[in-house]
Each structure stands twice: as C-alpha cells, then as structure tokens.
Amino acid sequence: MTRYDRYSLSTDQQQQKQTLNSPSAAAAADRKLDTVAVAPGTTMTDEELLLLERANAERDEIFLRYDQGRKCDSIDAWEDPMFEVYTQADRYGFLHPVAPAQSKEAELLQHRIEMERVKKWVKMHKNWDAAATKENLRRRVMKGIPDRMRSAIWRKLLDLDRQIRENGGMYDRMLDCARRHSPDIRQIDFDVNRQFRNHVFYRERYSVKQQSLFRVLAAYSMYNTEVGYCQGMSTVAAVLLMYFDEEDTFWALDVLMTNQRYAMHGLYIVGFPKLMRFLAHHDRILTKCLPKVKKHLDKHEVHSVLYSLKWFFVIFIERIPFSLCLRVWDIYMMYGERVLTAMAYTILKVHKTKLLRMKDMDQVTDFLQTSLHKQFGYDDDYVIKALQSSMDELKKLKLLNLPPPSANELPTMPRGQTVEPSTKARIGHRNEQFSEREIALKETVLYRSESKNEEEEEQYNNGVQGAGDRAATAEDEDDERTEKDYDDITEDTVSQLHTVSDMDGGSITKHSLTGTSVTSTNDISLTSYDRTCDIFRLQASGQHPSSRDPPPAGTTSAVLLLDQLAAQLSDEELSSYGAAVELMLDDEEDDGAAEAGNPVQRTKERDTGDDVSLVPEESEERELDPMEQSATDPSPNGQTNPTIMLHSPEQQQPAVDEEDEDELTEKQLSF
Amino acid sequence: MAGGGDPKWQKDASDQNFDYMFKLLIIGNSSVGKTSFLFRYADDSFTSAFVSTVGIDFKVKTVFRHDKRVKLQIWDTAGQERYRTITTAYYRGAMGFILMYDITNEESFNSVQDWVTQIKTYSWDNAQVILVGNKCDMEDERVISFERGKQLADQLGVEFFETSAKENVHVTDVFERLVDIICDKMSESLDSDPTLVAGGPKGQRLTDQPGQGPPNANCNC
Numbered sequence: 001m002t003r004y005d006r007y008s009l010s011t012d013q014q015q016q017k018q019t020l021n022s023p024s025a026a027a028a029a030d031r032k033l034d035t036v037a038v039a040p041g042t043t044m045t046d047e048e049l050l051l052l053e054r055a056n057a058e059r060d061e062i063f064l065r066y067d068q069g070r071k072c073d074s075i076d077a078w079e080d081p082m083f084e085v086y087t088q089a090d091r092y093g094f095l096h097p098v099a100p101a102q103s104k105e106a107e108l109l110q111h112r113i114e115m116e117r118v119k120k121w122v123k124m125h126k127n128w129d130a131a132a133t134k135e136n137l138r139r140r141v142m143k144g145i146p147d148r149m150r151s152a153i154w155r156k157l158l159d160l161d162r163q164i165r166e167n168g169g170m171y172d173r174m175l176d177c178a179r180r181h182s183p184d185i186r187q188i189d190f191d192v193n194r195q196f197r198n199h200v201f202y203r204e205r206y207s208v209k210q211q212s213l214f215r216v217l218a219a220y221s222m223y224n225t226e227v228g229y230c231q232g233m234s235t236v237a238a239v240l241l242m243y244f245d246e247e248d249t250f251w252a253l254d255v256l257m258t259n260q261r262y263a264m265h266g267l268y269i270v271g272f273p274k275l276m277r278f279l280a281h282h283d284r285i286l287t288k289c290l291p292k293v294k295k296h297l298d299k300h301e302v303h304s305v306l307y308s309l310k311w312f313f314v315i316f317i318e319r320i321p322f323s324l325c326l327r328v329w330d331i332y333m334m335y336g337e338r339v340l341t342a343m344a345y346t347i348l349k350v351h352k353t354k355l356l357r358m359k360d361m362d363q364v365t366d367f368l369q370t371s372l373h374k375q376f377g378y379d380d381d382y383v384i385k386a387l388q389s390s391m392d393e394l395k396k397l398k399l400l401n402l403p404p405p406s407a408n409e410l411p412t413m414p415r416g417q418t419v420e421p422s423t424k425a426r427i428g429h430r431n432e433q434f435s436e437r438e439i440a441l442k443e444t445v446l447y448r449s450e451s452k453n454e455e456e457e458e459q460y461n462n463g464v465q466g467a468g469d470r471a472a473t474a475e476d477e478d479d480e481r482t483e484k485d486y487d488d489i490t491e492d493t494v495s496q497l498h499t500v501s502d503m504d505g506g507s508i509t510k511h512s513l514t515g516t517s518v519t520s521t522n523d524i525s526l527t528s529y530d531r532t533c534d535i536f537r538l539q540a541s542g543q544h545p546s547s548r549d550p551p552p553a554g555t556t557s558a559v560l561l562l563d564q565l566a567a568q569l570s571d572e573e574l575s576s577y578g579a580a581v582e583l584m585l586d587d588e589e590d591d592g593a594a595e596a597g598n599p600v601q602r603t604k605e606r607d608t609g610d611d612v613s614l615v616p617e618e619s620e621e622r623e624l625d626p627m628e629q630s631a632t633d634p635s636p637n638g639q640t641n642p643t644i645m646l647h648s649p650e651q652q653q654p655a656v657d658e659e660d661e662d663e664l665t666e667k668q669l670s671f
Numbered sequence: 672m673a674g675g676g677d678p679k680w681q682k683d684a685s686d687q688n689f690d691y692m693f694k695l696l697i698i699g700n701s702s703v704g705k706t707s708f709l710f711r712y713a714d715d716s717f718t719s720a721f722v723s724t725v726g727i728d729f730k731v732k733t734v735f736r737h738d739k740r741v742k743l744q745i746w747d748t749a750g751q752e753r754y755r756t757i758t759t760a761y762y763r764g765a766m767g768f769i770l771m772y773d774i775t776n777e778e779s780f781n782s783v784q785d786w787v788t789q790i791k792t793y794s795w796d797n798a799q800v801i802l803v804g805n806k807c808d809m810e811d812e813r814v815i816s817f818e819r820g821k822q823l824a825d826q827l828g829v830e831f832f833e834t835s836a837k838e839n840v841h842v843t844d845v846f847e848r849l850v851d852i853i854c855d856k857m858s859e860s861l862d863s864d865p866t867l868v869a870g871g872p873k874g875q876r877l878t879d880q881p882g883q884g885p886p887n888a889n890c891n892c
Contacts, residue, residue, distance in 0.1 A: 186778075187751060190702035190723070197720035231701070231751045232725045270753055305757065309726035318722075362731040362744070369728060431752065438756045445760035 044423060051427040059185045066214045069206045091147070092322055093200040093242065114146045121149040128156055138334070142388055144380070145330045151243040154252070157333040158259075160244075163251040170416055171219055171247045178218035183425040184229035188217045191234040201242065212246040213238055220253055224415050227257060230268040232313040239317060239329070258411055261336030266409025267313055271437030273409045276444050278312045278341060279304050281402045285345045288397060293348050293355055300361045305445055307368040311344050319373055320347070324380045331387070338391070338400050346390045350378055408437065689733055689742035693853055694764055695846075698786055699771035700779035701750030704805040707836040708771065709747045712846055717837050724749045727758060736850050743846065755789065762793040767800070767849045772820075774804045774833065775812040780819070787827055797860065799852045800829045803845055808835040 044052065065072045089095050120140065124133045145153045155161065178185070192214045196202040201209035216237050221229040236256065240249040256262045266274030282304050286294040297303070310318065315332055316325050332339045347368075348355065354377075358364045376383065394400040434442065697705040706724050710716055713730040729746040746765070748758040762768075770786050772779040783802065790800060802824040804815060817833055824831030830848060834841040 187701060194702070194721040194723040197722075203720075230753050231723055231749055234723070235725070268753075271756060272753075305760075306727065309757070313725055362729075365729065434756065441756040442760050445757060 048423060048427065052423055055183075055427050059179075059182065062185050062189045063179050063218075066206060066211050069208065069211050070204065072206050089200055090322075092326075094196075094322060095198050095200065095203065114148075117143070118146045118149060121146055121153065125149070125152055125156065141330050141334045142384060144327045144384070147326070150326070150330070153330075154243060154333055155248070158252050158255045160248055160251050160255070163255065164247065167251070167416075170223070171250050174219040174223045174250075174416065175215055177222040178215075181420050181426070182218050182221045182229075183421045184221040185218060187231070188214060188221065188229050188234070191231060192217070195234045195238045199242075202238065209238075209241055212241055212249070216241070216246055216250045216253065219250055223250075223254065224257060224265070224411065225417070225419055225421070226411055226413060227265055227268045232310075233268060235314040235317050236264070254415070258415070262332070263337065263405065263409065265411055266405060269409075270435060271408075271441045273406055273437065273441070275305075275309065275312060276441060277402055277405065277409075279308065279444075281341050281399075282308055282344050285341060285394065285399050286348065288399065289345065289393070290348055290352065293352055296356050297364065300358075300364055302361050302364045302368075307365060308344055310369075311347075312340050315340065316343065319369065321373065321376050321380075324376055324383055327380055327384050328387070331384070335391075337402060338394075339387075341402065342391045342394055342400065343387055345394065346383065346387045347372070349390065350383065350386050688740065690739040691857075692742040692744060693766045693850065694744045694746065695767040695769065695849065696746045696748060696758075696761065696765045697769045697771060698748055698758065698789075699750060699803075700773070700776070700782050703750065703771045703773040703776065703779045704836050705750065705771055706747050708769070708803075708805060708834065708842060709745055711836040711839055711842045713745065715839075717839070726754065727761060732846075734846070734850065736847070737854065741850055741854075743850070759789055759793040762790065762798075763795065765794055765798055766853050768794070768798060769801055769803055769845060769849065770829075771803045771805050772815070773806050774815045774820070775806055775809050777814050780804075780815045780823075783823060783827075797856055799849060799856060800827070801845055801849050801852075802827065802829050802831045804831075804833040805836060807833040807840060808838040 088098065117140075120136075124136060124140070127133050182188075192210055193205070195210075195213065201207065202213070204210070213234065217229055217234060220227075220233070220237075227233075233253070237249055237253050240252045244252055257265045257268070263274065266272075266277075283294070286297075286304075310316075316328050319325075320328070328339065328343055351367075351372075354367070355364060358367065378386075391400060697709060699705055701723070706722065706728075707717060709730055710718075713732045724747055727746060727748050729744055731742060731744055733740055733742045735741070746761055748754070748761070768790055770783060770790070772783055774780075787800070790798065802820065804817070804820045807813075820833065821831050830852070832841045832845050832848070834845060836842060
C-alpha cells in the first residue's frame, strides 16, 4: 500500500468533513477563497501533481482527525500512553511516577502565602493603570505571580485585549487558510503528538487541548509565514494554552514572536539569526563574569549552543523545574529578552562550584540538560533573588541588554496575508542547499565551537577599540529606552513592532530561500574539507588547529559578524567590576525590614555574601588572562579551586518562612 | 570542540575509563524515532510519552568490543529541516552515522538521499553510515518494504537494518555493527599510516565514486 492510497479520502469521509465544518466557517472559507493569492501560473510535472495531491489529502486528513477529537476512530493504541504508571499530578497538571516530594505543611504554607498575595494582585489588576500598581508591579513580579492570577496578569502584560480587539476575526480566517494551504501541518502534527504528554491537558491523543494546540500552531503558520512553524514553538504555545484559551494563545504567541520586548521571531526564522546574538552575548557575559567556568566549559568542549539553545528557544521549559520556570516566565513577560541571558548566567553562577568539579563533557551536559530539570538544587525564591542580582550586576557592567538586532531578525512582511505557499513547500521537499542565512549560522556555530578564547577575545577587543565610544553611547541610549519601558509598562504595555519592509534586500521568506547559489555550497564543503585536513596535519605535528592564522576563508562571514557584534558593544572593559559586586545582592528595599527580624534569612545572606566575596578574586584572575592566553601552556585555568565553594543546596533553608514574614511585613507597610 | 573538531580515536590521557571514544550521530526526518532509539539503547527504556528534540542532545554509553572499552558519545538531533544548520555543524568529527527513516512514512524514506548528501558535504570522509528503517513493529502501517530499504542501502554502499525501538528489535545490533565497522576502518587507517592518529589515507567513501565530494589534491594527509 502506498502513502497515496492511505490518504485518498473516501466519499464518506469527505461528506463527514463537510458536516464537521460549522456553517460560518464554511462561509468564511468561501469568502477567503477568492482573496487567496494564487501562485503565478506554474507548470507542474505529473509527479509533482501527484505529490501535491497527496500532500493536500494528508493535510485534510490530519485536520479531520483533530476535528473529530477523541471520537476519532483511528487512534492507534500506542498513541495513548499507558499512564497508569503515573500516580500523581502536581499542582500544574504534570503527572509523575511518584508523588511530588513536598510535605503537607509546606504545601499549606505555600497556599496561605499565595492566598495573601492573590488579594494584592486582584487589587493591582483592578487598578492596573494606577500609580501604586506601577510601583508595586516590578517588585511583586519578582516574587512570582500567584498561579491563579497568572492568566489575568500575563494577559495584561501582553496586552492581549487590545490584540483581540484590533484583530477581530483574524484567527478564524487564518485557521481556515491553514486548513487549505498550510505546508507545516505534518510537522505540527508530529510535535503536538509529542508535546507534554505527561500533562493532564495533553496526555490523551486528540484531547481538547491537543486540538487547540494544533489549531493555534496551524493558524499561526499562515499568519506569520516567515516563521511558519518551527520546532520549539509547540512548547511555548502549549505553556500559554495552560493559561489562555485558544484564540488568546494565538495572540499571546504573536506578541512573544513579534513585539520588540520579546521578538522571538528572529529565533525561529530560517538561519536563527537571533540565536547567534544570544549565544555571542551569553559567551561575552561568561568571559567577563565567570571566566573560570567559561574556560572549564571550553576545555571540556561544552559550548553554549549545546546547553543553552533550549534555554533561549523555549524559555527554559524542560531545562529547569516547571515551578521555577513559571517564575522566570513571569519576569520575562515583564522585561523581555534580557531576562533570558541574565537567567542563563544565573544558572551557571549558582552552580559554579559543581560545574567546576565536573570532569567531562558528558557530566556537564547531562547536568545542564537533564539534572537541573529534575532537581534544581536551590529553591525557587533563592534562584529568583540570584536572578535579580544578576540583572543588577549585568546592568552595571552594561551587559544586561543585548546588542541591537540585525535587520534580518524582524518580520519583513505584513502578517495575516493569505499567501499560497509554493508547490515545493506544500509537498514538503527538503532543500538540498543551504540558504545564505543558514550558511552564516552554520559557520558561526562551527566557528564558535572551534575557536579558542584567544581568537574570540581578540575579535572582541578589536571591535571595542575600533568603535568603543560610539557603541558606548548607543548602549546608554538603549538602556534609557528600556528603563523607560520598565516605567511605562503599565500604561503602554505593548507597542506592536512595525514590519520592516525591504530590509536585507527584500523578500526573505522561507519559501524564497530555496534558490541558493551552488558556489556558496561548494565553498563551504571545500572549506570544511580543507579545515579537516588542516586539523589532521596539525594533529600529526602536535599543533592545535586554532593556533594557526589567518582563519580559513569559510569563517569570514562569522568573523565579520562577530566584529559587527563587538563593534556594537560599549567599553565594558573599562567599567568597574568591583562596583557590581556591592550590588550583587542588593535586595529590594522592602525586603530589608522583613529580613532584619529573620535569622534564617540573615544566615543565608551571609553565606551568599561569602560566595560573592570571591568575585574580586576572579577579577584579578581576569587581568592575568591575556598573558595566559598568549602562552600555549595547555594547563587549564578552570580547574576547581577548592577554596571556591558555593554553599551546597542541601544547606539551603526553605525560603517559605522568610517569604511569609516578608509578606506580612509588606502587608503591614503597604495596606 | 563541541561536536566540531577532530575525530577522536584515542582516549584522553586523563580519562582511564575507556580505550577509545567514538562520536556517533543519529539523523533522519522528524518523528522517525531517533530519540526513542537512543533511549532504548542507552537506558533500555521506551516510553510512549514522546518528546521532540529541540536542537541537539547526547547520551553516553561505554561498550566492550574486541577487548577494548569503547565510549560511545551518541548525539541525537532535531529532524526539522530548519535545524540542520545547527546539526550539520556537529557532523564534523563524527565517526559514524545512524541514518534513520520510518517504515510507515514514505516521506522520511524519500529524504534519505538528502541526508546522505548532507553527510557527504559536512562530515569527515571516513565516517561510516548505517541505514536504519525504524518502527518495524508497525507492520500494519508499513509503506516501505524491507526490500526497498535494502536496495537503497546497497545502492548507497552502506549496511542496513530494520529496527523497532519499541519492541527492542536490532537496536543493539545496529550500534555494535557500527562500532565494528568504525574499528575496521580505524585499524585500516592506522596500518597504512601509523604516523597519523586520525585521518589516514582516503578510505572508502559512501559510494566510493571517484570525483565526488571535495577534492583530495589539496590535502597532504
């Protein structure tokens, strides 16, 4: 039996499909049909016609199954996981083989705290535009939005009401359009089938939430055709769907993708240009603030693209515990992209000692990719405090904000146009050759993973020397702008990003990226090959490949890119590192009063203080770096220094007591 | 270098736990079962609560082969086309590839040739490849016959297995066979030029067709 046979719909099925479509949807479909821009008359081969027909039938069938939902008679036995092995769901709906470890008392206490907080949040929500709300919001978001208020508050932070008001009917139109044309349905189906199957919402195949997730992603693939659908988006949308209904999720997803504050668009488009910027900035922060960890990771070949990709793509989902992740999401909703690199830094900072003890790539990667998700080792409040400190520290160092985006990270086409995808895209052929943008990313990944610190540092220094003053001014301005953003957040929450027309030479869409010149692909393969040979030669002669210069031709684009990035930096080299240390644990003003009467908290602060006092030591070490780097001495500087000890997670006191105290004091003070 | 860099045959002097380390990659279209296959091999487990791989993950397993401890570093990659920019960067230094398709999905089989092209373009010349048709437990939904798979493998000059991660069919066999052919290639290379740790003379390419792939003339190794 061929695939084609499987997807030929019988007449019965066709009729069934008709009756499933609501009359209004069908009417809308008829209307929209006329406005769909049909691709200019292209002639297709018989084979293409056959494949196209098959692709269309497949799309229809997948849609049909989601329309039927649980009534669908073609659910394979294996598609419903045997969840009888799970006995317990946590408060967020995730199912666990064993009951979550939290004690009854701790649960009650947490509940009590949250109930107290809910009152304040209800009040803030009611008076969203009030000055008092503005004042309190920043501080309270850092303490976590009570789970039952998340939906309402995220809605405000993302300004969803306005989105929906201004775009009435759009969601249904896009969904209808997807039903007819989306080239991404197969991939979306694959991923919906694999998204959070350990969660009550998504455990059943074609459950109500699986249906919603499928439709949101399908509709979005037509609404923002430059992104279409990219793996990772299902995770983001699935979390949003835990708090929003279907249409709200669609708009929340769009805000996260296209609003400047978040701009995930650039992460997911072909070539992942924003990922490059995140990785470069993350490495810059590590070089500056955690040089030992950076060297240690480099020595063991654990490069940032390996462990941090999911941090940035899906905002730490399934890399840290879900409860902590939601706290990060709260802060991300408020402050946007800068939270991601600050959190990435925080994770490595709080686990510095542990990381430095790990002796190989497997351990480090397993720790960062798997262990931290199961058990972070520090309670959520502690980590969020550390995140706040990191943000303060990075702000002092002018490393909080990322360098400005390159032009190709932003949408270049208006969204919500009904454009028929190319035949090739609809059939689902993989492109044989890389687009220019893809080549740039690949070379950057290669370059980043093969360059030694020296090279990168050199690039960076050159850039700073070259354009130091100009860049410093730029970053100051940027700081001001975003500071204003903080202040205005309750008034003008979201301003839609204007689409950039004709940026980067015009129509860059995933459909128009197919025609890549043969030459460039050949260049790459030659380069890779030459470099491989070089590596062998150098190995034989006992040299390390990266010690040779100049870099091979193929890395030019990456080098240029790093140069550009570096040129956009301020003169961070000159900023005082010591000053940041003082601020590292500078707590929120209102916390001081509560802490004064709380011995547990005070002990904790002292411990952490000891931890921080080590930073100047690193600072000294940094000054020595250029000398070490110029020497070819391979002895690693990133070896564990036994004197550098973070207090172990086991020593952590649960922070609930402190929070409780904190809350009560805050209550007395503010109400 | 993470994934990039030099093929590593010899152990790191500081690590006493293995004699050789091989870096292997599992590649193929989305949802063919790459992650399940790896979990079955590394953890001997299978769950129907599947997850999609975003980016790249890896697992480690040490095996004994010909009285040597061989540490396998097995990289699991995202299958969506958009991620190939990331994943192909990790092809460098890989000594073996498990190229997987799903016997119930024709599209995944049709893409095999594309994946082979990617391997040829971005990997080290001596990298060994095994073609794997996964999900062979789903006989009712099979659309790619064993013969078609075998024929394609022969045409590509690679070995072929049909496997089931779910039912644990031939999973270990694939890895053992891949380790064996890498070992063969390694001793062949070392025999003919003992001065080189890696690299060695040109071995058999995927299809061993002269004139394909990058030219050899510029290379002194």
